[in-house]
Amino acid sequence: MRLMRNSVLLLLAVVFLGASAFAAGDTAPGREMARQATKGKELWITADHSKFDALKQPFKSGPEVTKACLTCHTEAGHQFHKTIHWTWLDPKAEKELKVGKGGLVVNNFCINIQSNEPRCTSCHAGYGWKNKDFDFSSQEKIDCLVCHEQTGTYKKFPAGAGNPAPPPGKKFKGNGKFYAAPEWNKVAQSVGRPTRKNCGTCHFYGGGGDGVKHGDLDSSMLKPAKTLDVHMGMDGQNFACTRCHSTVKHDIAGRIYSTPAATERKSLLEDDLGSKIMCESCHSARPHKSELGMKLNDHTDKLACQSCHIPTFARELPTKMWWDWSAAGKKKDGKPYVEKGEWGKPVYMTKKGDMRWEKNVVPEYYWFNGTIDTITAQTTIDPTKPVQVSKAVGSIEDKNSRIMPFKVHRGMTPYDKVNKNIVIPHLFGKDKDAYWKGYNWENAVAYGMKYAGLPFSGEVGFVETEYVYPTTHMVAPKENAVACEECHSKQGRLDKMTCFYMPGRDASAIVDAGGWFVVLASVVGVILHALGRIFIKGRKED
């Protein structure tokens, strides 16, 4: 007995010592050097850009680098000019409507870029879009690096109209961070296929901060665990964005305004359509394999996969859910101020007004056919009820529509009280008319609307607005999917979708009341009958 215990202890000791030796060895300089010697740069392509003479010139600016890129990638410029990453306009919408963030589309965040370009276009994959004069036909103004550089050091200045900070770098007052000027040769020679970091540089920070806009896209998606996103999880499939957002000639697959990601529900398993991204492209329309899965598969005609597989969004970082511009402009001791709430996020800013942040948000659900209707600053609105600045298109009758989860960002947004349209305020700038300098709505709106070439009555009001984001990232593993009774119950997730009968939620009041009445009457009847038998019989025996 003692021998056995001793040998177990000995075994444990050996295992423990071995493991600690291993752990120590991991950081041993010798091992590290050996690794460096044997493990070179992993290339998946056939070219090493650090060996290209064209990239060894003494670059001083972004456009110079682009020029060098174009010497080999001769068609890249034409290709890129056609994409929404360059135009910021919906390629399918009529030109006059100016649909797109580069046009007159409004949202209920910072509303529109017109007259605010230097601050907004820091996310444009181009250099120097600071006003209406930006030359969209210039290939040299394309910023190849923001999507392709792999050093992780390349940063555009947040208020630089798409340009990085000039040497020796610059501090941005908005967040107090220092932005270094790029080492052009180093970043140029590092180029490769876009990674999560490249895409995330803009898409995680939409609205000017981490997770502000989307709720299903924020910096937690840089290195997510499988529980946060089953496809992108580092401990799971480890997909890059490009794995699904497949690209042809710089045209990246995805949903754009009224253009759905795919017009047809088709599986890659059945038909090779690599550029059409949908869950079904890989998973088919009958993805559930278990016995119980049969019923789940029956749901795929009416429910988007996301509805069950994204139980909540903003699971790790908060996202903005409410923005009340009407409260902006209050000062403390004559000075603009910021008040921070939970998670260190601003709940009041003199510049922007009241805001609310939420984490682990349960989505709202709408019928959705892949397209979103957006209004522009020219659309006439009805200010007596919440204005749907953007809304999901679809209905139960539409065969291509399914129930989809959305983040709905609500807020109070400035509008023209007389002309009844959302207005474009001039927010950013050093001039007195800029709201963030002069804090005068009438002046800021007059400037912004004039800049955009739109009429303004001079009267600014605030209207409640709603803006929808289809939730499609942060796909949870199946164990964490939405349970049946989350919808199949009274006051469940689909409470507001009353256009169909749902088991567990719906019932006919008449059938239920009548049914229980009959059952109850039967119970009362037999009880009375039984009592009758007992008492009358009992009396007789007396």
Add this chain to the structure above:
Amino acid sequence: MSGHNMKKIYLYSRFERFWHWTQSILIMLLMITGLEVHGVFTLFGFEKAVDLHNTLGISWLVLFVFIIFWLLTTGEWKQYIPTSKKLFDVAMYYASGIFKGEEHPVHKSKDAKHNPLQRLVYLGLSAILLPLQMVTGLLYWTYNDWAAYGLDFLSLNVVANVHMACAYALLAFLVVHIYMTTTGHNITAHIAAMFSGWEEVPEDYKAEEWEVHEK
């Protein structure tokens, strides 16, 4: 019934007892899972309840096919031929006679297991209520294939509510049915007979001609 000498007769065959009790278990489990799916209470959880309900429902359907086959081949279906003879007497017995200790106007015999009231109720049950419940259940279950079957004109709302209405009717039947088992010559006599097959009846009783049909 104290005035009679009693004798035991073998009334319910082995298969008859088997289907009766299997069916009763299935119906009660269907009732529990069905009411849970309807949102009345939480026991198994919606997903499990739906799965159980579907499996039980299909099992019941299979059993029902066997029952009908058995009824047809053995001629036992004739036990369910409705009659108005003595129907009023039986109803009156349960309404008043039973309290006064009167004798049941109809006794069980091998050739006539059911009294006129039972015949009517069981016929309605097995020819209308249960098939309707099964058909609506089957439709409910195959909701996603309606278009393929050319049944798009159906509304889930209607099908589900008919299914629910039948369920309430069945539950009411169950209450009365179980209570009625206590009205034999002693409280458990009928239930015991449904287990053993042997029922106690008056020795000198012979089924009347109208009760008996050639099998």
